[in-house]
Every structure is written in C-alpha cells, then in structure tokens.
Amino acid sequence: MRPGNLLYAQSGGVTAVINATASAVITEARARKIKVLAARNGILGALREELIDTSRESAAAIRALAHTPGGAFGSCRVKLKSVEQDRARYERLLEVLRAHDVRYFLYNGGNDSADTALKVSKLAAEFGYPLTCIGVPKTVDNDLAVTDCCPGFGSAAKYTAVSVREAALDVAAMSETSTKVFVYEAMGRHAGWLSAAAGLAGKGPDEAPHLILFPERPYDEADFLVRVKKIVDRVGYCVVVASEGIRTAEGKFVADAGAGKDAFGHTQLGGVASFLAGRVKDALGLKVHWTLPDYLQRSARHLASKTDVDHAMAVGTAAVRQALSGANATIPVIKRVSQAPYRWKIESAPLEKVANHEKTMPANFLRKDGYGITQAARDYLEPLIRGEAPPPYGRDGMPKYCTLKNTLVKKKLPPWQG
Numbered sequence: 001m002r003p004g005n006l007l008y009a010q011s012g013g014v015t016a017v018i019n020a021t022a023s024a025v026i027t028e029a030r031a032r033k034i035k036v037l038a039a040r041n042g043i044l045g046a047l048r049e050e051l052i053d054t055s056r057e058s059a060a061a062i063r064a065l066a067h068t069p070g071g072a073f074g075s076c077r078v079k080l081k082s083v084e085q086d087r088a089r090y091e092r093l094l095e096v097l098r099a100h101d102v103r104y105f106l107y108n109g110g111n112d113s114a115d116t117a118l119k120v121s122k123l124a125a126e127f128g129y130p131l132t133c134i135g136v137p138k139t140v141d142n143d144l145a146v147t148d149c150c151p152g153f154g155s156a157a158k159y160t161a162v163s164v165r166e167a168a169l170d171v172a173a174m175s176e177t178s179t180k181v182f183v184y185e186a187m188g189r190h191a192g193w194l195s196a197a198a199g200l201a202g203k204g205p206d207e208a209p210h211l212i213l214f215p216e217r218p219y220d221e222a223d224f225l226v227r228v229k230k231i232v233d234r235v236g237y238c239v240v241v242a243s244e245g246i247r248t249a250e251g252k253f254v255a256d257a258g259a260g261k262d263a264f265g266h267t268q269l270g271g272v273a274s275f276l277a278g279r280v281k282d283a284l285g286l287k288v289h290w291t292l293p294d295y296l297q298r299s300a301r302h303l304a305s306k307t308d309v310d311h312a313m314a315v316g317t318a319a320v321r322q323a324l325s326g327a328n329a330t331i332p333v334i335k336r337v338s339q340a341p342y343r344w345k346i347e348s349a350p351l352e353k354v355a356n357h358e359k360t361m362p363a364n365f366l367r368k369d370g371y372g373i374t375q376a377a378r379d380y381l382e383p384l385i386r387g388e389a390p391p392p393y394g395r396d397g398m399p400k401y402c403t404l405k406n407t408l409v410k411k412k413l414p415p416w417q418g
Contacts, residue, residue: 004103006323008054009039009046010138011109011116014071015152016159016301017312018138021108022072023065024316025136026054030062032324037100037409041074043107043116047089047418049096049411056407064402066313067391069301072404079112083119090123092416098129099412104323108136110144114331115355121329135331135351136319138312140298142193145357146349147333149384151315152298154308157197158385159300160186160241163293165201168208168239171289175237181228181280182239183290185273187297189245190215191360194297197381198241199373208239209372213276215245216361217370219254224276225283227371232286242272302399306387311344318346342383 008025010018022038029036038052039045045052052073054062065072080086097105107117114135121133137144142153164184171182186194192214202208210231213219231238246254255272273290280288311334318332329351337343365377373381391399 003034004101005035005037006104006106006320007037007039007046007051007097007100007102008073008106009042009108010071010073010075011042011107011113012075012077012138013140013298014069014075015138015140015298015312016069016155016304017152017309018108019068019070019072020066020309020312021136021138021151021316023062024313025106025320026057026062026065028317028320032320034104034320034324037102038073038406040406040408042076042109043078043080043093044076045074046096047092048416049099049413051096051100051409052404052406053409057404061402061404064400065404066309067301067389067399068401069299072402073406080116080119083123089418090120092418093120094124094127094129094131095413097124097131100409103130103132104320105131105133106136106319106323107133108138110137110139110141110150111354111356111358114144114351117331118329118351118355121351132323132326132328133351134319134323134327135354137315137331137333137354140194141188141191143191143358143360144354145359146353148336148344149311149334151308151312153193154305154311154384155300155303156187156194156297157200157381158305158308159293159297159303160194160197161200161385162303163297164198164209164239164241167291168201171208171237171239178287179289180232180237180286181277181284181288182237183273183276183280183288184209184239184241185271185290185292186241186243187294188215188243190358192216192243192245193361195241195243196361196365196373196377197385200378200381200385206235209241210235210238211240211371212373213240213242213246214361214366214370215243215247216366218249219246220249221279225280228280228286229284232284240276242276244272246272301391301401304389305385306389307342307384309389314346318348322348339379339383342386
C-alpha cells in the first residue's frame with residue numbers, strides 16, 4: 001500500500017480519556033509522516049465530507065488533548081446498517097475516502113463502531129480500494145469482548161467508587177434526623193461493570209454500598225425492600241447503587257421510559273434511581289435521596305485513573321502501528337499479563353470477534369445473594385482505578401483544557417444528500 005492519509009473518527013458516548021487516544025493516534029502518525037484527518041462528529045463528518053486537518057494543530061495542543069475530556073472532534077450516535085440496507089452510505093463513505101486519499105481508517109468506539117469498521121473494510125475490498133480499517137476500543141460500559149478492559153472504564157469506575165464513598169459519608173452524618181436511604185444510578189444497559197466498581201467504595205457488610213443492583217440479576221422488588229429495611233435497622237442508613245439497565249424477571253427494564261429507541265436501536269431508559277427512591281419512600285416511609293450522575297461519570301477527567309489514561313494512549317499508538325504494518329479489520333486489545341503486580345500489554349484481535357459481541361459480568365464476580373461483588377471482582381477492578389493523572393490547573397483554580405482549531409479541509413465532492 002502506498003502512503004496516504006489517515007482518517008480518525010470518534011463514535012458514541014465519549015469518555016474522560018478518549019481524547020488521550022486521539023492524542024496518541026495523531027502523535028504516532030506524525031512521527032511516521034502520515035497526515036491525520038479527523039471526521040467532525042464521527043461518521044456523519046465522513047459522510048458530509050467535513051474533515052478536520054489536524055496538521056493545523058500545534059504539538060502542544062495535541063499533547064494537551066491527553067488531559068482534556070469530551071470528544072475533541074465531535075462524536076455521534078449513528079449506526080450504519082448492513083451493506084445491503086445502507087449501501088448508499090457506504091459507497092458515499094468510500095467516495096470521500098478516495099477523494100482525500102485516505103488509506104487508513106481508525107474508528108474509535110464500542111461494539112457498533114467495531115461493526116462499522118468491519119463493514120467498511122469488506123466494502124473497500126469489494127470495490128478494490130486499498131484501505132486499512134482498524135477499530136480503536138472505547139467505552140465506559142467495559143462490555144467489549146476479547147479485551148481485558150476498555151479504555152474509558154477505569155476512569156468512570158474510579159469516579160463511581162469515589163463518589164459513592166464520599167456520598168455515603170454525607171448520608172452517614174445526616175442519617176439520624178434526615179436521609180435514611182441514598183440511591184446512586186450508574187451507567188450500564190446490559191452489563192453491570194460500573195455498578196460493580198461502586199463496590200470498591202467499601203468492604204465490610206456495614207460499609208456502603210450496602211446493596212448493588214446488576215443487570216445480570218433480575219430485580220425482585222419485594223426482596224429488595226426487605227433488605228433495605230433490615231440494613232437501615234442495623235446500620236442506620238442504606239446506600240444503594242443501581243445499574244440503569246436492571247430488569248424484572250420478565251425481562252422488562254425497570255427504568256423503561258417508554259420513549260422508544262435511540263439511534264443505535266437501544267431502549268431509551270428513564271431514571272431507575274428515582275423509581276427505586278419512590279418505591280422505598282412509598283413502601284417503607286423512609287426519607288430518600290437519589291442521584292443520576294449521567295454524563296458526570298464519563299467526563300470527570302479531573303478524577304481519571306492513571307492506568308486508564310495509559311491504556312487509552314496505548315491503544316491509540318497501537319492502532320496506528322497496526323494500520324501501517326498492513327493489518328486490516330483488527331483492533332488493539334488489552335491483555336492482563338499478571339495480577340500482582342499488575343502488568344498488561346497490547347495485542348491485536350480480529351474485529352469480527354468484537355463487533356456486536358457483549359461482555360457481561362462473570363458469575364463469579366457477583367456475590368451469591370446477587371447484591372454485591374466478590375473478591376474475584378475486586379482483584380479485577382482495583383488495578384484499573386489505580387493512579388492519578390490530574391489535568392494542569394490555572395491560577396483561577398480551573399483545569400486547563402484544550403480547545404482545537406478544527407480547521408476543515410476543502411471539500412472535493414458534491415454535498416451529501418443522505
């Protein structure tokens with residue numbers, strides 16, 4: 001393959017460290033004399049031919065990306081269907097890539113993004129266009145198959161564990177005359193990894209969180225309320241962590257908002273914390289507070305895990321190296337080499353083993369009663385939240401985050417009519 005340009009795009013919900021991956025991609029490509037274009041707002045920018053020229057950014061700005069949250073180039077929730085159903089979009093994408101001499105396509109996202117990169121790879125081969133497609137892992141849900149963990153998860157896990165511990169101290173202080181039950185809602189539609197991370201906040205049976213509700217276990221309201229009452233009677237208060245994706249034994253989302261599906265075809269969930277709080281108040285007559293951290297848990301760069309930052313940058317560097325080595329339809333994954341001391345390395349996996357696969361919590365990570373984590377889960381989770389990597393702060397007390405120029409290259413094709 002002759003040298004060409006590299007197109008990088010971010011997809012789906014961003015994380016506290018996805019820009020660290022972007023920084024590593026651009027830095028590695030620059031070192032190898034490869035020009036990097038970035039799609040504005042993910043795959044939409046590629047289809048609209050809205051491509052950012054990252055060569056217009058200074059080296060200092062690219063370095064600063066590594067400690068800046070959000071998605072520097074914009075992301076989107078757009079899922080391409082099969083090639084047969086969405087052929088016009090795929091062909092348009094190839095037209096844009098050809099027009100800008102893109103020979104390497106790096107798609108930074110989760111399960112659906114891996115699927116898109118795989119489909120683009122197959123279509124390029126069908127059209128005889130020399131294109132290398134590499135998936136780049138990212139998700140706070142930690143549900144990608146093959147990889148030991150996902151960049152973005154470690155920082156969200158650290159935020160969750162720290163927030164639950166701090167909030168529990170607040171509840172404990174006020175419990176005699178005020179709040180008796182506190183409910184914290186964590187992200188996780190089908191996999192309870194973030195809810196499990198909350199378990200790192202305490203260890204003993206009387207330490208918060210006292211109850212964790214996982215998507216992997218059916219929600220039994222009667223049993224839940226009995227346990228809440230017993231804990232309040234014994235400890236004086238009860239801290240509950242619930243995954244947004246908990247379901248009843250019949251398979252219905254407890255927090256189904258009735259708002260239809262999102263762009264990825266997922267059920268729009270309401271607020272499971274507010275629902276649970278209402279049930280506790282009505283059934284037990286206890287004062288309840290609840291919280292929905294929502295975007296906070298995935299954007300809190302000030303509380304990022306150093307391990308997670310290292311993972312995020314490593315997969316970015318590896319993705320460029322895989323692309324330039326001639327690999328195609330692959331994705332860099334993290335392999336845990338040893339537990340104590342914690343060591344890891346980056347390996348390559350076929351995209352087809354990651355695309356549309358989902359990794360849920362293994363049974364031995366969940367306590368027998370279904371309301372907490374085991375030592376095996378702690379052993380897995382603890383290394384992922386270790387270390388601090390705070391951003392630099394200014395004299396005004398605020399973190400010094402980076403805003404890029406995001407200068408677009410000149411368009412060469414007619415406007416996209418999709």
